[in-house]
Amino acid sequence: MTIVFDGISKSFGGTRALDGIDLRVEAGTIHALVGENGAGKSTCLGVLAGRVTPDSGTVTVAERPHPFGSPRQAARAGVAAIYQELSVVPTLTALENVFLGQERRRASVFEDRRRMREQYRALCARLDVAIAPAQPVAELSIGDQQMIEIMRALVGTPTAILLDEPTAALGPRERSVLYRVVRELKADGVTIIFVSHNLDEVLDLADHATVFRDGRISESRPTAEWTKADLTRAMVGHSLSPAIRTEQRNTRPRELLAVENLTVGSKIQNLSLSLAEGEVVGIAGLVGSGRTTLLRALAGDTPPASGSMRLHGDPRRWPRSVREARRAGIALLTEDRKRSGLFAEATSSDNLLISNLGAVSRLGVVSGSRSVAASRSAATAVRLSEQRLSSPVGVLSGGNQQKVLLARAVHFQPKVFLADEPNRGVDVGAKAEIAASLRGMAAQGSAILVVSSEFEDLYELCDRVLVMWRGTLVAELIGPEITIDAMVSKVFGPGGAVR
Ligand SMILES: Nc1ncnc2c1ncn2[C@@H]1O[C@H](COP(=O)(O)OP(=O)(O)OP(=O)(O)O)[C@@H](O)[C@H]1O
Ligand SMILES: [Mg+2]
Incomplete structure (x- = not known):
């Protein structure tokens, strides 16, 4: 009709x-x-x-x-x-x-x-x-x-x-x-x-x-x-330059996070990986391959059956809650905005500052001028327009809520940032800015682990791509090895595409 x-x-x-x-x-x-x-x-x-x-x-x-x-x-x-x-x-x-x-x-x-x-x-x-x-x-x-x-x-x-x-x-x-x-x-x-x-x-x-x-x-x-x-x-309103791969910029190959023999229920078996300072690592895989479970386990959101973790070379207890992981500097951007902890009634500015009130406080009191400056700079990093900082998050469009979540992470400056589908719902113009802000976090020494269903985004963004299949890592692509074809051919596992 x-x-x-x-x-x-x-x-x-x-x-x-x-x-x-x-x-x-x-x-x-x-x-x-x-x-x-x-x-x-x-x-x-x-x-x-x-x-x-x-x-x-x-x-x-x-x-x-x-x-x-x-x-x-x-x-x-x-x-x-x-x-x-x-x-x-x-x-x-x-x-x-x-x-x-x-x-x-x-x-x-x-x-x-x-x-x-x-x-x-x-x-x-x-x-x-x-x-x-x-x-x-x-x-x-x-x-x-x-x-x-x-x-x-x-x-x-x-x-x-x-x-x-x-x-x-x-x-x-x-x-x-x-x-x-x-x-x-x-x-x-x-x-x-x-x-x-x-x-x-x-x-x-x-x-x-x-x-x-x-x-x-x-x-x-x-x-x-x-x-x-x-x-x-x-x-x-103007044209964008075509997608290009960022050069490998990881110049500090110092281990930041290492995980050994991680097993989570039936979803992840004996997985080991390590992330270096300044590195952007992607996880490619199909729905159900265990990508989200991996990120949630690293973030203290899903308890593993076994596994050990080292941060900066020191063994540490596996985080038993999201809060404990955050204290260790590990932060997660969930793929599910509804469970992401945005306060619908609070302004975008308050929503993003809450991740790190210490940074905008003096002697334990939140400083107005610091708050304004910090929320502006985080908003700029993700191309969220400044006018939206003062509106309640609940009235923002889906893509703009996603930008607030990313701005929150930029403000928190985690050591390890786990981003599950960071580009979900984000427009083409903003994707490049988000990639730049993730790269910016890495340049400050953080390690970024990104899950994306868009191979093109991984191609543009990552220094290294790990391919996950049925709860294990089946391939690692480094620098120039990262191509869309390579990812497509690996995500179906050792047997190749079946459908
Ligand atoms: N219930 C509401 N209260 C206040 N403002 C709203 C409400 N719903 C939408 N808006 C505002 O209306 C404008 C259009 O929003 P809309 O959700 O239609 O955008 P969109 O094109 O779907 O964006 P996206 O690609 O991010 O989903 C935005 O500025 C948004 O903040
Ligand atoms: Mg919409």
Whole structure:
């Protein structure tokens, strides 16, 4: 069904999130929305999904006026949405989450259950996932949680599906499954609007791409008329230099952290690694290879079954909590922003300063002028605009929340910084700045361990890449050995690609 936005505007306090949006999405097409962090993409989807009530303007769906302000009514009008921030309920099972909010159609509860189980199985088969229906969602990886959200969107057989950065949490295999499903949906006549910062994906998948800039549409064209460079220019207002690998700058090969024979449950077996001062090391691997578990174990967030740790050459007790790890100078940026410890009500500035109040205090009292200076410099390092420092973190767009978390790490200056998907949800313009700020931390002598599903990001950023497969390290690529092809060929393990 054709979707038409006509003069849609929305302000939040002083922020004009949408400023007179006119947009036509043709029935049965795939339409991509792109733009820098905070440009208004999620707000635009929110209007259609019944999450955001616009101040003015109308939307028609299949030539009927679309109801505002009620997700349930939006769903009745055939619109299903998958939000940027996961909205699964961690305490419920996979099956319960998939059917959450569905209106009951059968009189008998047993009949309902049976049908749900059947439909659940069919959805799993369609999305090529094996998630036990009774498994609590809290135990699933972020990628699997995302798949559960996608299943939930498909349950109601919608006529339009909105996907807000659906692939950010997915590995290459799940991504290609999602692309296939999106194309199948299109073939069935479903209208699809998706938001992505991955411009290759946009050009590959979408029929039409619209660029948002500061709450307005800067340009909208059929994909055939876009190039990656044009898209970038329309987003950021100027062109960016193409990706280049940073030279290996690690000049101080002094061991900072060494880990021996780490075993964590069934997820990591006998893994050993060491990080040197000033080094940026990447971990490449598929979803489920144990990357996140490794980072969480190093950060004191998941207790290992066995393993020993040395810091600066001295053996030390394995950290038993995140706090203990932080005291030793080991900090983690989690891939899951909801569990990252951002205080939604507090300002961005307070959220980032909290990691290291000592640095902005004198004689135990927090100094206003030092706080301002420190939060500005951390914000600059990650290209977070200064105006956002005084707004509550909870109202920032997803990508800008990620920048606040990174700024927090910049301010904390950990010895070992563990970054799980630091570029998740971050726009192309900011990626380079984030890479530069990670490099900057390394130049100060920290060691950085980065997990990313984007091989291109690892290629650009790392001095060394370790390839993880089923809980072990299966390859190490150093300097010029780091190529996208090398990573792709190693992540499937010794047997090579199987699918
Ligand atoms: N509930 C809210 N309260 C206050 N401001 C908001 C709210 N929701 C969005 N905004 C503001 O509206 C603007 C647009 O945000 P939006 O989330 O639509 O951006 P986005 O394009 O999706 O960005 P990203 O790529 O980072 O996800 C931002 O400045 C954001 O801070
Ligand atoms: Mg968004």
